[in-house]
Every structure is written in structure tokens, then in C-alpha cells.
């Protein structure tokens with residue numbers, strides 16, 4: 001079967017959008033607004049319903065954004081569009097709030113439907129195809145666009161392609177890969193209904209202590225269950241009350257540009273720069289820095305301290321995080337990705353807990369579960385083996401103690417999108433196509449794919465996590481909103 005689109009009256013083009021999550025919706029929003037972008041037809045291909053990706057497709061109300069309403073928006077202009085959407089439906093929210101991610105999913109879905117109507121009114125048919133894209137290759141006749149191959153064997157032809165696939169493949173630890181079919185192994189915490197369905201007296205081990213592991217703990221910690229989270233660092237993220245656009249930008253980007261990231265003095269200079277920014281951003285007299293961070297080696301104790309500090313208003317650092325993310329992205333824009341990764345590795349110990357800090361309400365729930373003895377956080381990763389009667393034996397190092405867990409939940413994050421440019425196709429999708437250390441697809445400053453070799457930019461745009469070649473922190477809707485503007489502007493010009 002060949003799904004070649006009928007040409008509709010319009011000013012040009014058949015656009016195929018690979019992925020229909022939040023980033024794709026942000027692109028559609030910009031296309032619908034831009035008077036000079038008038039494709040004849042837009043086809044969105046995604047095995048999931050449009051608007052619901054991995055993070056915002058969740059339905060559990062306990063799973064909240066860790067970004068405030070202010071920056072969780074499909075576009076950047078003016079007041080937050082999510083704030084407008086929620087207020088318009090009677091939700092009593094303010095720009096600083098962290099709302100359940102399910103509400104953001106609903107927002108994306110409704111906006112997607114609106115974009116469809118707006119585009120239809122301009123003579124552009126938007127349709128959805130429920131499938132996975134396997135490859136994008138050049139059309140047989142050069143200059144005639146692209147053939148997009150789907151996993152049902154059909155193809156779409158396209159004059160332009162936007163790739164917005166997110167990273168939906170969980171990072172399953174090496175030692176569990178041979179046990180992928182084990183009935184007591186959950187390869188990721190989503191859909192969360194799988195976690196809720198575990199027995200009331202389950203004793204699961206969650207591999208990870210960052211955002212998706214915390215999601216798992218928030219869903220699992222009920223009834224008589226006992227949950228253990230573990231990771232090599234044994235560290236939980238810091239706690240914050242807001243992540244908003246800065247009221248008083250501190251000039252971090254200019255400061256970062258004065259640093260030499262190869263210098264041995266880099267860490268000290270960076271710390272000095274950040275401390276100055278925190279003092280400057282603080283709305284009142286800045287609390288002593290020593291009073292804004294917990295120092296306890298034990299994760300739940302440190303969480304308790306940082307929760308109290310945040311509740312007491314002794315958390316000025318949170319006011320610089322949105323500016324810092326933006327500055328990091330701008331500063332490293334277009335760096336070779338290995339240099340950028342090296343830089344981020346040096347940043348990590350200083351700021352990673354703060355960039356991906358958790359909402360104060362989630363911290364409160366975790367602290368309560370810890371106090372009630374339902375939640376433990378451990379440093380280290382045990383050696384795991386399936387137990388003969390079901391569940392898992394875990395041997396902890398260095399003491400070598402063996403313990404039994406009823407399930408293992410892999411929650412060590414997600415792999416970058418497996419989009420490969422190294423084979424015969426322009427783009428091949430899927431983990432089989434790409435190795436773990438494949439570089440992200442190279443793009444130019446306008447996010448257009450520039451395949452290795454012959455150079456010229458394709459009419460293929462990479463956004464969200466797929467745009468990771470040029471942008472350091474892509475796991476953030478505010479970043480996708482900015483990328484979407486670039487895509488619409490260049491599509492209009494190209």
C-alpha cells in the first residue's frame with residue numbers, strides 16, 4: 001500500500017511530522033500562526049494519540065511537572081499559554097505552580113485539535129496516522145523530497161519533514177538486558193497503572209533516584225508496600241517552589257562566555273559566577289548560601305532539610321535556574337557535541353540536582369513516606385539475579401548482603417532518541433538502527449539536518465530531544481517552544 005497524499009489547493013508542500021507529542025504540537029502551533037507557511041497537507045505520524053507523549057501522557061494526578069506553568073507552554077510569547085488555558089477552564093492556578101502533567105497532556109491535545117481547525121480553514125488538511133516511522137530517505141528523483149517509511153509497510157511522500165520523536169526508550173541497565181521478559185521486571189515506570197497494579201505488600205526495588213524513579217516512588221508508596229530507590233550516587237534532586245522566567249536576569253550568559261571550560265580554574269570560576277547570580281536574583285536579602293543547601297550524606301535527611309529551607313523561603317538559587325538553562329543552551333549552541341558533553345559532565349556535580357529539582361509538594365510526600373518507613377534510598381546498585389520462586393535476589397556491595405525484592409523497576413531515565421544518520425537512509429529510527437554512542441543527527445543553526453558527507457541542509461528539521469545536536473538541555477518544553485519558532489521561520493523562508 002502507498003499512502004501518497006492527494007495534493008490539495010495551497011501554496012506548497014506535504015509536511016510529515018514524525019511524533020505527535022508536545023514538541024510536535026509546538027511546531028504545529030507556530031505553523032498555524034505563520035502567514036507564510038502554507039503546506040497543502042500535514043501528516044502527523046505517532047503510535048500514540050496526538051498531544052500525549054511520554055511525560056505528559058501520564059494520567060496519575062500525583063505526577064507533577066517540575067517546571068512552573070510560566071515556562072510549560074507551547075509558545076514563548078507573552079503570558080504562559082498553559083496559564084491561559086487552565087485559567088480559562090476554571091483551574092485556580094498561578095504562573096509559579098507545578099501542575100499535574102496530565103493537565104499539560106490535555107492542554108497539548110486540545111491545542112492540537114485547534115491547530116487542525118486553524119490549518120483546515122487555510123486549506124491545509126492535517127491528518128494523523130497511527131504508526132511508527134522507520135526511515136526517511138530521499139525520493140527516487142533528486143530534489144523531489146522524501147519517502148517516509150512506516151512500520152506497517154506503507155510510505156508517505158513529503159516535501160518537508162519535522163522529526164519530534166522525544167526519547168521514549170527507557171535506559172535498562174546492562175545487567176538486566178538478558179532478562180527483558182522477566183515477569184517481575186518493569187522496564188520503566190510508565191504507564192503508571194502497571195505500578196498501581198502491583199500487590200499491596202510488594203517490596204519493589206527501583207533502579208534510579210532521579211525524576212522517573214521519584215515518579216515510581218510517588219505512585220508505589222501506598223498500602224503496605226516497601227519501596228527502595230537506589231543509584232550509584234544515592235542522591236535525590238533538590239527541592240524548589242518555582243521555575244519561572246527570571247524577574248531580574250543576572251547576565252549569566254555574558255558571565256559564562258568569559259569562562260574557559262578547559263581551564264583547571266573552571267569549577268572555581270563557575271561557582272563564583274553562580275553564587276553572584278544567586279545573590280543578584282534573590283528577591284529580598286539573600287539567605288546565607290550555607291542555609292540554602294542540605295549537606296547530609298543520607299538522601300532522605302538531606303531532602304527533609306532542603307524541604308524545610310524551601311518552605312522557610314531560604315531558597316534563592318531557584319530564581320536563577322530558568323536563566324541558567326537558557327544561558328547554557330545559548331552558550332553551547334553549535335559546539336561539537338563531545339565538547340558540550342564534556343562541559344556538562346563538569347557542570348553536573350554542581351548543578352544537576354538543582355536543574356532537575358522536584359516540586360515542594362512531591363518532596364513533602366517523599367519525606368512522609370520516608371518517615372512512615374515505606375521508602376528507603378540507598379547508594380550503590382546491587383548485582384541482581386532472578387530468584388527461583390519469583391522476584392529478584394540483590395547482592396549489595398561492598399558488604400555483599402543479599403536481599404529479596406518482589407519486582408525491579410528500571411527508572412534510570414531515557415535514552416536519547418534513536419535516530420541514526422550513519423546507514424543508507426537519511427534517517428533510520430529505532431534502537432536497532434543506532435548504537436548507544438551514536439552522535440545526535442547533525443543540524444545547522446536552523447535545526448535543519450545536515451547529513452554527514454555532502455553537507456547541504458535537508459528540508460528536515462529536528463526538534464525536542466531529536467534536536468540535541470545543537471542544544472544542551474532539550475528535556476524541557478520551553479526549549480521545544482523556542483525550537484518550534486525557528487522551524488516555522490525557516491520553513492517560511494525555505
Ligand SMILES: Cc1cc2nc3c(=O)[nH]c(=O)nc-3n(C[C@H](O)[C@H](O)[C@H](O)COP(=O)(O)OP(=O)(O)OC[C@H]3O[C@@H](n4cnc5c(N)ncnc54)[C@H](O)[C@@H]3O)c2cc1C
Nearest residue numbers: 019021022023053054055065066132133165166464476477
Ligand atoms: C518523567 C518526565 C518528566 C518530565 N517533566 C517535564 C516537565 O515537568 N516540564 C517540561 O518542560 N518537560 C518535562 N519533561 C521533558 C518532556 O518530555 C519534554 O519537555 C517534552 O514533553 C517532550 O516532548 P516531545 O514531543 O519532544 O516528546 P514526547 O512528549 O515524548 O513525544 C514524542 C512522541 O514521539 C512518538 N514517537 C517516538 N518514536 C517515533 C517514531 N519512530 N515514529 C513515530 N512516532 C514516534 C512517541 O510515541 C511520542 O508520542 C519530562 C520528561 C520526563 C521523562
